[in-house]
Structure formats: C-alpha cells, structure tokens
Amino acid sequence: MPIRYEELEAKALEALPHTLVDYVAGGCGNERTQDANVSAFDRLGIVPRMFRASRERDLSIELFGMRLPTPLFMSPIGVIGLCAQDGHGDVATAKAASRTGVPMVASTLTVDPLEDVAAHFGATPGFFQLYTPTDRDLAESFVRRAEIAGYKAIVVTLDTWVTGWRPRDLRSGHFPQLRGHCLENYFSDERFRSMLLKPPQDDLQAATLQWAKIFGCPLTWDDLPWLRSLTKLPLLVKGICHPEDARRAIDGGVDGIYCSNHGGRQANGGIAAIDMLPAVVKAAGKTPVLFDSGVRTGVDVIKALALGATAVGIGRPYAYGLALDGVEGIVHVLRCLLAEADLFMAINGFPTRADLQPEIVQRIAG
Ligand SMILES: Cc1cc2nc3c(=O)[nH]c(=O)nc-3n(C[C@H](O)[C@H](O)[C@H](O)COP(=O)(O)O)c2cc1C
Numbered sequence: 001m002p003i004r005y006e007e008l009e010a011k012a013l014e015a016l017p018h019t020l021v022d023y024v025a026g027g028c029g030n031e032r033t034q035d036a037n038v039s040a041f042d043r044l045g046i047v048p049r050m051f052r053a054s055r056e057r058d059l060s061i062e063l064f065g066m067r068l069p070t071p072l073f074m075s076p077i078g079v080i081g082l083c084a085q086d087g088h089g090d091v092a093t094a095k096a097a098s099r100t101g102v103p104m105v106a107s108t109l110t111v112d113p114l115e116d117v118a119a120h121f122g123a124t125p126g127f128f129q130l131y132t133p134t135d136r137d138l139a140e141s142f143v144r145r146a147e148i149a150g151y152k153a154i155v156v157t158l159d160t161w162v163t164g165w166r167p168r169d170l171r172s173g174h175f176p177q178l179r180g181h182c183l184e185n186y187f188s189d190e191r192f193r194s195m196l197l198k199p200p201q202d203d204l205q206a207a208t209l210q211w212a213k214i215f216g217c218p219l220t221w222d223d224l225p226w227l228r229s230l231t232k233l234p235l236l237v238k239g240i241c242h243p244e245d246a247r248r249a250i251d252g253g254v255d256g257i258y259c260s261n262h263g264g265r266q267a268n269g270g271i272a273a274i275d276m277l278p279a280v281v282k283a284a285g286k287t288p289v290l291f292d293s294g295v296r297t298g299v300d301v302i303k304a305l306a307l308g309a310t311a312v313g314i315g316r317p318y319a320y321g322l323a324l325d326g327v328e329g330i331v332h333v334l335r336c337l338l339a340e341a342d343l344f345m346a347i348n349g350f351p352t353r354a355d356l357q358p359e360i361v362q363r364i365a366g
Helices: 005-015 018-025 032-042 089-100 114-118 136-149 167-172 204-214 221-229 243-251 273-284 298-306 316-348
Strands: 044-046 061-063 066-068 072-074 127-130 153-157 235-238 256-259 289-291 311-314 361-363
Touching (some): 005 316, 032 044, 032 273, 072 089, 089 114, 114 136, 243 256, 243 273, 256 273, 298 316, 311 316
Parallel strands (some): 256 289, 289 311
Antiparallel strands (some): 061 066
C-alpha cells in the first residue's frame, strides 16, 4: 500500500473499474475548485514551538456527548459500495470504522441497506447522511430506519439536490445511480416500493426512473423546521460555507454545521473549502463544525483543527484505500493520516487538541 497520497491515488485509479474512475476522481466544471481545495492547504503553514515535548499526544475529541479517539471521520461517499473489489464497500467502510474508531457517515446511496451497514460499526458510532427526497414520507422513513438501526446523528446534505455540471461524467455517460446502482436504501424501503407498480428487482429501469424523479428536493429555509422535527438525534447540515447560513441554521435548531464544498464536485465556485472554514467557525460559536474537502495529509488534518474544525472528514483518500485493499486499505489510509498528525503534534509542541489554535497557522505569501 502506498504511503503518499499521490501514489495512493495513482495506484487506485489504475485498480478501479474505468466506469468509476471519472465518477470518483472527477469534479465540477474545469475542476479548479476541486484542485484549489487541496492546494489551499499548501498556503497555510504552522509555526513550531519548542521545549514542549510530550511523549503522549491526545488526538481525541468530544462530539455530541461522545468521546471519539481521533478527530477524523469518513465523509459520506455514495458509490463507496462499488469501490470495493467485492462490491460491498459500505460494509467494508463500516468494518474499518469499527477497527479504527473513526466514524463512518453512511451515504443515502449505498449498495447495502443502511441497516446492514450499521451492523458492522461495532463500538464506533455511525452517522447517516440524508439526501432529502421530494417525498417527505420517504425522507421520514429513511430517518426512522437510521434511528432504529442505531445511527447517532443525521447529516442532511444541502448542496446536491441536483447533480452539478460534471464534464467527465457527461463524457463517459456513466452515472452509477442511473444504472440502478447504490439505490438499495430506496429499493428496500416500503414507502419507495409503494410508489412502484412492480418490485424493483422485476423492473429495475422503472424503479431507477422513479428514483430519478424523487431523488432531490430543492430545500429552502422554510423546510428547516420540518427537517428539525424529523429526529431528536443530533442534526447536521452539510455544505454550509457562508457564516450567515451557519448562523441561520443554528437559529433553526441544527446541532452541527458541516462546512464542505462537496470536494469541488458540485459547484465550481473557486474558493477552497478550508479558506471558508474560519468565518463559519466564528459564526457557529459553540456549535460543532465538521469540515471536509481537500484533506490529503495528517498535517492538513492539523491545519483544519487549528482553524476551528471540531472533526475532519476524509473523502477520496479512503475510497482509494478501499479500492486497493478493502477494509485493510481503509485502515491503512486512516492510520497513515493519524500517524502523521500525531508525529506532527509531537515534534511541533502541540500535545493536545487544545494546543491547536488559529494563531499557530500562518498564511504563506504568494
Ligand atoms: C465519489 C464521491 C461520492 C460522494 N458522495 C457523496 C454523498 O453521497 N453524499 C454526500 O453528502 N457527499 C458525497 N460526496 C462528498 C464527500 O462527502 C466529501 O464532501 C468530499 O469527498 C470531500 O472532498 P475530497 O474527497 O476531495 O476530500 C462524495 C464524494 C465523492 C468523491
């Protein structure tokens, strides 16, 4: 297994079926936002401190009353199921979560139903990411199922009620969901099945078309009270990048903000997600802010924490680990990130999370 991200990515893209490469590696438009997400971390530097050596470091965090051994989580990746060589990548991710204590945020778009995924979390908490369908009863059914299956929080993704302009997918014509892949949460749902004339397995095309009709609801602020009413579990909203949106969502009762630009896959606005994080953190006050988009190294994790993220989401890197070596591959990727972060904290004199504050980060000119 490669240690450096660049080698991991190159090797995984060779290993993945060509039908998936564009979907996983590609982004929106000319992909400048996707690239900026990564390169923006290189413009942030950290000033080391000496005479603060500590043999023990503590990377643990507190989130919604849970003590987590690391500040990482695995961001929701629809089609992660297909990235595994055995076609059950959601279950593999859940097993890796169990092994590492790094929570998985399970996407709505899974190969295996959310209940089967949750069965492998072990003692690690799992979160369910909701793509809000136009049918409110279906949304409610997903949330109810997630609660019963033991998920510990609901993450509502706001930036993907319609798919962004993705030239690579348009060129390849390969959009997995439109081929009926990763729709098991829908196909196993009584409410969704009631919308079909025949069971999905008897008419996959009709079921897939029905999915396409109901997949994304263009949510507005008027929908927030309804979303809030769906669950007593911690509710997070994913895709928040503007401080005013963070404030308004918190006023509307959400428990967590998830600052992300979807890894540059949805809208090609040009600003790296990490550059939007500090303002969101400031606006969020005491409310936890989860962050992802562009994190590739353990030092990136430290920079995001120092800029105020409560927890840091890993996206494509774990998909590539999975593609190469299943559960072991994900565990390897997470352990590399954590080892680098831990050594960085050790050598630079920041033994605990509390030592990682905005003032240790300096913007590098040019
Ligand atoms: C192939 C792929 C599928 C994704 N599917 C979802 C999804 O189902 N739900 C969601 O909220 N975000 C999804 N995302 C976005 C991730 O949760 C995360 O925001 C993004 O991967 C972070 O960017 P990075 O991978 O460049 O670090 C997906 C990302 C990728 C790469």
